[in-house]
Amino acid sequence: MEIIRLENIGKIYGKDSYKTIALQNVNLKINAGEFVSIMGASGSGKSTLLNIIGCMDIPTSGSYYLKGSLVNGYGNSKLSKIRGSVISFVFQHFALLNEYTVYENVELPLLNIKISRREKKERIYHYLEQLKIKDLANKKPTQISGGQQQRVAIARALVSEPEIILADEPTGALDQKTGIELLEIMKAINNEGKTLIIVTHDNKVASYSKRIITITDGKIDSDVTNNSDLEEKISKSS
């Protein structure tokens, strides 16, 4: 079932001589439950695409359909509701609030959802346990390792039980071993039925996904969806 559809999406920053074309004529369909990697060089537009899909940015042209609804015309309030319930983010540098505890960081998405205090607590501990960081609930992000911080970020992304998880270079700030552990977690999340879209420039990271989209100069360069194509694509890239 199609969950994301982009039609001729374009994004331009600045005006006149300061104009920068970040995306042009991007057409893309992503089905529910897919694990997609978006690859590309620095400045290719992959993060812009992720921001548009995540409703953190709005396209200059084209149409963005999320679960069949046109998102373009939505106001800030509706977009924030989408970010709070349908889509979640995992960022490269974890994006945790250092003055809050692990528990409070995971609680952030639930502040914007009507949910009982008991259910909120149960949900937070459920995901902390699932990611094996329950013991760290009262610690501050600065008191835990990078890998643990990223697990907190994933728990936070999962706690609102979204349908789509967007990850921007999720292993970029981690060592290899921790990165692999994390990718296994993400794979497991995808296996549970969540749609996973990862922006990365790392082939190994991309190899975990079932579909790789490559972006060059704001345009989709390739979109490889089957396993054989995938292996070929990875080997070519390496």
Next chain:
Amino acid sequence: MSYFKIIFSSFLKRKLTYLLIVIQLVITFLMLIKVFTNISVFYYQENSIKKYTNLDMNKTVRVIFEYSEETPSFVDKFNVLKQYINSLEGVRGYGGYDGTGMYINDLAENEDYINLNKKIYKNTFREENPGISEIFYTDEICYNILDIEIYEGRSLNKDDFNTDNVEEIPILAGYKYKDIIKLGTVLTVGDQKEKFKVVGIMKPNNKWFSDDDYIRLPLEDIDSRFIIPFTPTQKNDLMSTLCMLHKMFFVLDSSDDFLTLSEQIERKALDLGLKVSCVTMAQELQEYKNEKLETFKINIFISIFFMIAALSGTTAVILSSIIQRKREFGIRLATGASINSLKIIIVGEIMLITIISAIVAFAISYLNNYTSISLYKEIVFDLFKDEVLLFILASIIIMTFASSILPIIKINRLQPRELIGGRE
């Protein structure tokens, strides 16, 4: 985590910066409270005169004696002038009042009366002399311009003020004595030459002009006082006459007659070897207002200056806080918070700073008034119960609103995609 917890946590994180703003806001609130209480007291006086008296300020005229002598002949001249003014066509009456304390034999020995006065006089200069009774002697005209309401018995009438050769002079007792002094009780003073018969008990909350300055000082509570028409002894007593000089009024039938009658009175006074001038109560009140107005202007100017400085300071600090917290706001937006919820956090922080400042300023002002020796102390305390609280509440709302405008504009301009940078 509720909004309050988020706001409070943010406040604690930036406590030093916010403390400096709180200090600035406290000074502003102190100035605002000062100006507000001064203006309230200023209008309180005018309003009290209107509320507790029957007088028309343009028709009530005070005769100012610009010269006095401590001689019996001066009293004689004064009494001649008094009779003259009373006889003038267009003058309803001329008279004065005098507040004093004295021992009323029967009461000075009454244990219940003494015990009650101990409570009433506590923390006043009368504390050591609970046997003394506080009395206002009055002429008919002054009694009539003050709107005295009676709880039990009767009011004083025209005949009651003719006290010559009267065996028992009528007296009104204050409400607080209603359980101790019964109607019809005859009270004696000193060598028992003068006897007073209690003909009425006054209702609570009656007021009388201040004995020292009826315009500048608050009206006095007479719940624990007695009202007595001037006795023959008082009328001819040098000290009583001198004490009464600055509290002598006459009432005109028409304010149009003021200039003509004033001239006649001043001329007659000159003939008697006295120097007087006449001024209406409205003129005196205006003069008092003019005196106060200059101080008000300075206070208001300083308050506005502090307010602008405090508002600018708060706005600048909050704007800087927003810039510092772009990452935090980005994370909140990415996790589903709306721009409006960020506005609530920021406005909440401004309101928290303002409320803390207002509470501190209120406490300082209250304590300051508590230790004050101002004659308006009680009036200001009354203001603190309602009016000052409402004023502070309104100020908090206005200052929060004014300080929030630019930060809200700034938040509206935030772009979610730009907010989450690298590591903190």
